Amino acid sequence: MKISKSKYERIDAVSKITGLILLAIAIDNVAKGNIFTALALFGLGGLIGIIPVFIETDTSA
Numbered sequence: 179m180k181i182s183k184s185k186y187e188r189i190d191a192v193s194k195i196t197g198l199i200l201l202a203i204a205i206d207n208v209a210k211g212n213i214f215t216a217l218a219l220f221g222l223g224g225l226i227g228i229i230p231v232f233i234e235t236d237t238s239a
Contacts, residue, residue, distance in 0.1 A: 179232075179233055179234065180234045180235065180236045181233060181234075181235065181236065182235070182236055183235050183236070183237075186230065186233060186235045189229070189230055189233065190230040193226050193227055193229050193230055194227065196223070196226050197223040197224070197226050197227035198223075200219050200220075200222055200223035200226065201219075201220070201223050203219055204216040204217075204219035204220045204223065207219065
């Protein structure tokens with residue numbers, strides 16, 4: 179999928195913020211003792227964080 183540079187930057191920023199939010203929630207779950215929920219949230223945050231790697235930017239124009 180090719181998108182413009184500005185849209186790529188927006189998607190990159192949103193994915194990083196979402197990943198950090200999921201990380202904070204996962205750390206809170208570890209403190210409460212919900213280890214499996216925390217592992218699932220860590221994994222989901224990692225998957226969301228690597229989404230921009232698979233997006234190509236349109237360098238023409």
